[in-house]
Amino acid sequence: MAEQLVLPFLNNSTSLTAVELCAGAGGQALGLHSAGFQPLALVDDDQNCAATLRENFKEANVYLEDLRTWNAKPFEGVDLLAAGLPCPPFSKAGKQLGSDDERNLFPVALEIIDEVKPRGIMIENVPGLLEPRFNDFRSELQGQLRKMGYASVWNLLNACNYGVSQLRPRVVLVALEKNLASDFSWSHPLEITPPTVGEILYDLMAENGWKQVDEWKQKANRIAPTLVGGSKKHGGPDLGPTRAKKAWESLGVNGHLIAQSAPQPDFNGNPCLTVRMCARLQGFPDSWFFSGKKTAAYRQVGNAFPPPVAASVGRELFRVLTTTKKVFAVSSRSSRYATSTYK
Incomplete structure (x- = not known):
């Protein structure tokens, strides 16, 4: 890790x-x-x-x-x-x-x-x-x-x-x-082999009591593809172009959006990552502060x-x-x- x-x-x-x-x-x-x-x-x-x-x-x-x-x-x-x-x-x-x-x-x-x-x-x-x-x-x-x-x-x-x-x-x-x-x-x-997406994000995905988090962890059984932060001219709060989104989908992650929080208990489908989840995948400690709203914060993480x-x-x-x-x-x-x- x-x-x-x-x-x-x-x-x-x-x-x-x-x-x-x-x-x-x-x-x-x-x-x-x-x-x-x-x-x-x-x-x-x-x-x-x-x-x-x-x-x-x-x-x-x-x-x-x-x-x-x-x-x-x-x-x-x-x-x-x-x-x-x-x-x-x-x-x-x-x-x-x-x-x-x-x-x-x-x-x-x-x-x-x-x-x-x-x-x-x-x-x-x-x-x-x-x-x-x-x-x-x-x-x-x-x-x-x-x-x-x-x-x-x-x-x-x-x-x-x-x-x-x-x-x-x-x-x-x-x-x-x-x-x-x-x-x-x-x-x-x-x-060493770094932890899979499921292993490293399990506690963050589970923090709101999501009932399907164990099944998701089994599906998210590889390391993440490259996070894409986008530029000031282009790119929003998502996980990148079409090819990247498909790679995330294979891990059980919705790459079209960045979420404000972890899934709720009865959530169904592929969850989105939060800024904090993305930051952990980049190797930032959980205590690291990111300024700005969701788009600005994610762009900082994705370009890091x-x-x-x-x-x-x-x-x-x-x-x-x-x-x-x-x-x-x-x-x-x-x-x-x-x-x-x-x-």
Whole structure:
């Protein structure tokens, strides 16, 4: 089962520092936090995402701003810059316009990287980014990182290999200062089978006394297909396109809607998932707060990077980056951060 990742806020000599762009619901931030990274700044241009981040990371600076205008200079020298950049430019669910899509923020991220000069970089996106049509895009991106002094590598990770009850492949780019890059290696998948949809959601489906919950559990006997959150332009509170809905139907789940609550005792048919159920399938702890009404909350969940996957990569990054360490002096949420020299 996906590990539980709620920890006290890190603010001590053993933690490293992180800044995250397009932080969304905080899935990547939570995973990195559990791996030892103290989030100094979390940036997102969505009001509900910002409210979610503020509630769950009470001591971090949360910026409700467009990356194109955000001032990153105060965070120069941070240990890690992470990002969950918009996926529609590379997603098979969209037109895959890549660099021609107005939502492509990789160029903006590169400008921020050049300004902040982090020691390490972690960016996640959709598997479509690895398709041959984007070979030149990836090569150009890595070439620009090389000019800045980083060695970078791509990898395709599937959430189900890290204890998450979902078939969710994600592409992760890791870049490190050239003197550190050779020490990095991708973590090995866990030698465990994640729980089925029926097993992991049983208590949530049963909380209103649904009489048929045991029969449903037997039918929901596989891990979930990929949750689809949709974009700001398209997508509502449902579980994705036609093919995805059919996959959910085979598990006894109605993928056409997101429910407000679990089934009532005499409910008949395939139940809908609630936002909380979807969040558990993504690897979020049940205590995680999501701001906004149902559509806004589900969109945050559906677009999230599963925290256990981020934690796995984060632990390896933490190990590499602790070979030398840069310390930030943190005074308050509204403060600016001053860097010291390397130890």
